[in-house]
Amino acid sequence: MSDKESRTMLITGAAGGIGRATVKFFAESGWRVIGVDRAEFGESFPENGLFIRADNSDEEQIEAVYRQARQFCPALNAVVNNAAIQIHKPIVDTSVAEWDMVMASNLRSVYLHARFGHSLLKAAGDGAIVNVSSVHAVSTSVNISAYAASKGGILALTRAMAIEFAPDNIRVNAILPGAVDTPMLRASMARGLAGDNMVDRLENLARKTVNGRIGQPEEIARVIYFLADSQNSSFMTGQALVVDGGATARLSTE
Numbered sequence: 001m002s003d004k005e006s007r008t009m010l011i012t013g014a015a016g017g018i019g020r021a022t023v024k025f026f027a028e029s030g031w032r033v034i035g036v037d038r039a040e041f042g043e044s045f046p047e048n049g050l051f052i053r054a055d056n057s058d059e060e061q062i063e064a065v066y067r068q069a070r071q072f073c074p075a076l077n078a079v080v081n082n083a084a085i086q087i088h089k090p091i092v093d094t095s096v097a098e099w100d101m102v103m104a105s106n107l108r109s110v111y112l113h114a115r116f117g118h119s120l121l122k123a124a125g126d127g128a129i130v131n132v133s134s135v136h137a138v139s140t141s142v143n144i145s146a147y148a149a150s151k152g153g154i155l156a157l158t159r160a161m162a163i164e165f166a167p168d169n170i171r172v173n174a175i176l177p178g179a180v181d182t183p184m185l186r187a188s189m190a191r192g193l194a195g196d197n198m199v200d201r202l203e204n205l206a207r208k209t210v211n212g213r214i215g216q217p218e219e220i221a222r223v224i225y226f227l228a229d230s231q232n233s234s235f236m237t238g239q240a241l242v243v244d245g246g247a248t249a250r251l252s253t254e
Contacts, residue, residue, distance in 0.1 A: 008073045009228060010034040012056045012109060013083030013238075015041045017182025018132065022080060022215035022224050023049075029166040029225065033110065034069055034076075037083070056083040057104035059112060066116040075123035078228035081110040081154075082132040086147045099146050106150035107157070114161055119172070126230040131158050135178045135244045151176075155240050162238030171237040172226045178244025180215040209246065210246025219243070 013019040014035030023033050032033055033049040035041055035140065036056060045051045049073045054061040069076065085105045087098045098179040110131055121127030133154040140148040155174055223243050226232045242248060 006032075008032040008071060008078040009078035009080060010036065010074070010076055011080040011082055012036045012113060013132075014045075014051065015039040016084075017184065017217045018177070018180060018224075019082050019098040022082065022221040025218065025225055031072065031077075034072060036065055041103055056109035056112070062109075062112040062116055064087050064118065069117075069120060074120075075125075076117060076120040077124045077126060077230070078118045078128045078130065079113055079121060080130045080132065080224055080228065082149075082224075083109050084132070084134075084147075084184075086144065090143055091145045094146055102146035103150050103153075105126075105177065105200065106147065107153045110157055114157075114165075117169070118165065121170045122167075124167040125164075125169060127168070128228045128230060128233075129158075129161060129165070129170065129172040130224050130227045131172070131174040132224070133158070133174045133176045133240065135176050135185065135242060135248055138178060138242070139239075139248050146167055158240065159238045166209050166237065171227075171230070171233070173233070173236055173238070174240045175220065175223055175227060176240055176242045176244065177220050178215060178242070178247045180217060180220055181215055198234070209244065210250055212254075215243065215245060 009031050011019055011022055014023055015037040023035055027033050027046040033046050035051045036046060038055050040053065041051050052065050052068055054065050056062060083101060083105060087094060087147050114129065131154050134151040136144060136148040137151040137155050158172055158174040165172055188222050220243060223241065
């Protein structure tokens with residue numbers, strides 16, 4: 001097992017809401033962090049880390065990312081596949097280009113990071129992959145079919161990766177966040193709605209959870225850390241962990 005002080009992780013979608021919280025939590029926990037995103041992160045990225053601007057769905061760019069990662073560190077203890085986009089349209093109005101874009105960003109990216117990251121994870125001796133899926137993989141809503149399908153695909157891919165990578169001592173698990181207060185959630189709620197303000201919409205959404213509130217990015221980051229840390233979740237692989245304030249536990253007919 002790698003020494004705690006030298007552990008290194010790579011996270012995609014690092015500049016997003018959950019991504020930023022995860023970068024911060026791992027860095028504060030003593031990990032070196034490599035962040036990958038199409039958007040700029042800004043000056044707050046950890047000084048001892050490495051930020052790489054790249055498209056997580058592009059094969060050549062991700063191959064280049066891991067060349068840089070290898071120069072930065074000879075092994076990776078964890079890869080967190082967090083990058084995602086959403087298209088809000090009815091199925092019949094979703095173009096093939098839009099469908100393919102969602103699948104590439106959300107699902108192909110997971111495959112690419114597994115393919116190119118495998119050798120660095122194997123070198124660590126205690127590697128872990130955490131795939132950020134969504135409750136939409138198991139219980140979804142209208143006008144988000146491509147996103148739901150991509151997140152469902154992540155669950156199947158997680159199980160396949162767990163089986164294939166077990167001989168190399170690489171664990172693979174998925175986290176399924178529910179409603180979390182991120183820019184993506186707020187943009188989704190603002191799209192095509194009129195009348196209520198954002199606070200009212202968030203409060204209405206919060207009432208649909210058992211806990212009576214929506215999640216915070218830091219809460220998701222802690223669960224990602226649990227799944228990535230070989231000391232905390234050493235006997236877990238191929239699993240899907242729902243973190244949604246109990247929303248999927250309640251019958252929709254209540």
